[in-house]
Amino acid sequence: MKPKVYITRRIPDSIIARIEKECEVSIWPETDIPVPREVLEREIVDADGLFCLLTESVDKELIAKAQKLKVISNMAVGYNNIDIEAAKEKGILVTNTPGVLTETTADLTFALMMASARRIIESSNYLRNGNWKTWSPMQLTGQDIYGATLGIIGMGRIGASLAKRSKGFDMNILYYNRSRKPLLEKEMNMKYVDFDTLLSESDFVCIMTPYTPETKNLITYRELSLMKKTSILINTARGGIVNEEDLFQALKNGEIWAAGMDVFVQEPVPLDHPLLTLPNVVTLPHIGSASVNTRMKMADLAAVNLLLVLNNNPPLHLVV
Structure with a gap:
């Protein structure tokens, strides 16, 4: 039986297709609206893998609800949105996406x-x-x-x-x-x-x-x-x-x-x-890594980390 994966935001179709080849996938369908907490709490119960963004608070309470979770793959370099100690206590691997951004x-x-x-x-x-009336020596210096x-x-x-x-x-x-x-x-x-x-x-x-x-x-x-x-x-x-x-x-x-x-x-x-x-x-609205190529690389790396762990292999980038 394929492992179950929950993806917390609509990511590029090519990345979704890659994960779907090996997993049963559920996705929060919005691109610009974070997954509601109650939905995330429901979906994480029987998920084997979680593909999340820094907008999701994967805290101790959420992790406690997970019954089968093996990996939290964060599509970001930072991981302060995840309770690392809570994940460690349950033997859940946490991965991130350094380097590509x-x-x-x-x-x-x-x-x-x-x-x-x-x-x-x-x-x-x-x-x-309409404030520009003339050139001025010290204007907007x-x-x-x-x-x-x-x-x-x-x-x-x-x-x-x-x-x-x-x-x-x-x-x-x-x-x-x-x-x-x-x-x-x-x-x-x-x-x-x-x-x-x-x-x-x-x-x-x-x-x-x-x-x-x-x-x-x-x-x-x-x-x-x-x-x-x-x-x-x-x-x-x-x-x-x-x-x-x-x-x-x-x-x-x-x-x-x-x-x-x-x-x-x-x-x-x-x-x-x-x-x-x-x-x-x-x-600016948190656009540090917001180029098309970089965001694609981040999503791809997060997918690779996720699939490696679900196939009992070490991920490329392990936080804990």
Whole structure:
């Protein structure tokens, strides 16, 4: 008898067909609406495999309902949406999709840096709203990227790829990480510094670290007040790493110059969120890996991990 798999969102047909060759598949049919909790609770009871997204909270209570579950295949690099310890206690393997989204996310991070520094969105709105009357010497002036100092918090795959992009702009690179990367330091001519030094000396501070209990609220008003008045904070990692209320106050008070945000504590971000009222904040709907090719690769890798485990083989990327 084929193993039963539940897929929590409509993914590309080619990926579904691949899983259907080996499994009995049920799918939440929507593409833009997350599966309701009550549906997920019902479907997980007799599922052998769960193919999920970061929008699903696979918590202890949900995992407790699973009677046959062997694998949770998360179509994401991060897995803070899954209770890892609860899965481990029940012998359920958890997999993720690192590597395939590295370059695309680094692209988006650099795009956010440029958009925030050069006031791209603000300038476009200025024109579209009919405010452009003439050329003016200091009109919509921004900050330079070329030759600036880039501080990267978290030197994993994406952080390293961001560093490579910055070399084309002759940027000075500082980084802070749990462990030093001597070979990468030499290759990229970058400097390892302590956390506070990175904040105080960088023109751009880019958050590339995973979301963990240790990194929750890593950036608060204290950290923001250490940054230059002309500096820009970029977050394409996870929303909870930055205290959003403190960021709003720091931007409002002129502690930093601007911010670029692809992630938020609550997603979708409420339209009445204070950060959305500020012209010096570029906000995006969590599109770091959103290229056609990358999302296809992520879905394919999640399917491969799922099928390997269901066939009693080790997955390509095991979290636990």
